[in-house]
Amino acid sequence: MTPPDKIEPLDLWYLEKFSENWGLSLRIKGGIHSAFSGLQRIDILETEEFGRLLLLDSAIMLTEKDEFTYHEMLVHVPLFTHPSPQRVLVIGGGDGGTLREVTRHPQVKEVTHVEIDEEVIRVSKEFFPQLSPGFYDPRVNLKVTDGIRFLKECSPKSYDIILVDSTDPKGPAEGLFTPQFYKDCHNALKEGGILTVQAGSPYFQQDLMARVHKAFRKLFPIARVYLSGVITYGGMWAFALGSKKYDPLQGPSRASKGLPLKYYTPHIHKGAFILPKYIEELLGL
Numbered sequence: 001m002t003p004p005d006k007i008e009p010l011d012l013w014y015l016e017k018f019s020e021n022w023g024l025s026l027r028i029k030g031g032i033h034s035a036f037s038g039l040q041r042i043d044i045l046e047t048e049e050f051g052r053l054l055l056l057d058s059a060i061m062l063t064e065k066d067e068f069t070y071h072e073m074l075v076h077v078p079l080f081t082h083p084s085p086q087r088v089l090v091i092g093g094g095d096g097g098t099l100r101e102v103t104r105h106p107q108v109k110e111v112t113h114v115e116i117d118e119e120v121i122r123v124s125k126e127f128f129p130q131l132s133p134g135f136y137d138p139r140v141n142l143k144v145t146d147g148i149r150f151l152k153e154c155s156p157k158s159y160d161i162i163l164v165d166s167t168d169p170k171g172p173a174e175g176l177f178t179p180q181f182y183k184d185c186h187n188a189l190k191e192g193g194i195l196t197v198q199a200g201s202p203y204f205q206q207d208l209m210a211r212v213h214k215a216f217r218k219l220f221p222i223a224r225v226y227l228s229g230v231i232t233y234g235g236m237w238a239f240a241l242g243s244k245k246y247d248p249l250q251g252p253s254r255a256s257k258g259l260p261l262k263y264y265t266p267h268i269h270k271g272a273f274i275l276p277k278y279i280e281e282l283l284g285l
């Protein structure tokens with residue numbers, strides 16, 4: 001057999017299984033980094049079409065191409081609902097995307113970032129510099145500790161906004177999806193405070209989404225679910241928002257025009273709360 005002139009790269013694919021029967025596959029150019037942090041496995045791969053891909057315990061956290069569809073919506077819906085978001089708490093979000101969006105708001109005076117795994121922050125700074133500017137913002141105060149414990153020990157009425165950018169409810173993130181944790185968040189919010197959390201997939205985590213919304217309804221006078229389209233999370237993605245005073249359905253309280261955003265607009269802000277009928281039914285609306 002004559003050897004080929006050129007060796008073509010192998011046809012490598014990463015498969016994320018959302019369920020036993022359904023998944024998402026990304027063509028991979030190669031591996032960039034793999035390590036075990038002590039808490040979780042961290043992998044960074046280079047994909048053909050979506051830029052770099054971050055995996056924690058073999059679950060997709062983000063790709064460079066579509067991370068804005070998640071981070072902008074987790075952050076700007078609550079921050080533009082609140083007329084004066086000055087003190088913000090971010091739980092999780094070690095990749096930096098959420099911090100990057102929070103620190104775009106000039107009204108924000110102080111951000112406390114509580115991430116349990118310092119190694120996620122380190123590799124994100126190294127391999128995802130475009131997500132990292134928030135780590136260097138002087139308003140940000142990093143605490144490497146468990147978000148569940150942090151909130152238990154938090155002084156009441158400390159924050160205008162709490163954002164929970166967590167992994168799925170497994171391992172260290174399990175307790176971030178409990179009614180007790182949401183109660184601790186409620187206590188840590190000021191009078192007009194808003195809590196927003198990622199609430200899973202309305203396709204394959206329906207119970208989780210409904211459970212989170214139910215817990216929010218018990219705690220907050222205003223409890224809503226809104227959606228974004230996050231293609232590498234399998235399509236639509238849900239966020240739960242609990243507010244003590246300000247209703248996100250009233251729309252943004254300030255203009256977002258000057259910010260370099262790619263997903264969030266005042267129309268999207270309102271439109272994201274319009275839910276398909278099957279989701280309304282799942283939520284008991």
Ligand code: SAM
Nearest residue numbers: 061092093094116117120146147166167172173
């Ligand atoms: N947007 C992503 C998603 O939905 O797949 C989540 C991204 S972010 C990387 C999730 C972060 O939550 C991880 O860095 C993880 O270490 C952190 N985390 C998990 N449990 C935590 C806890 N109990 N306290 C603080 N951070 C936690």
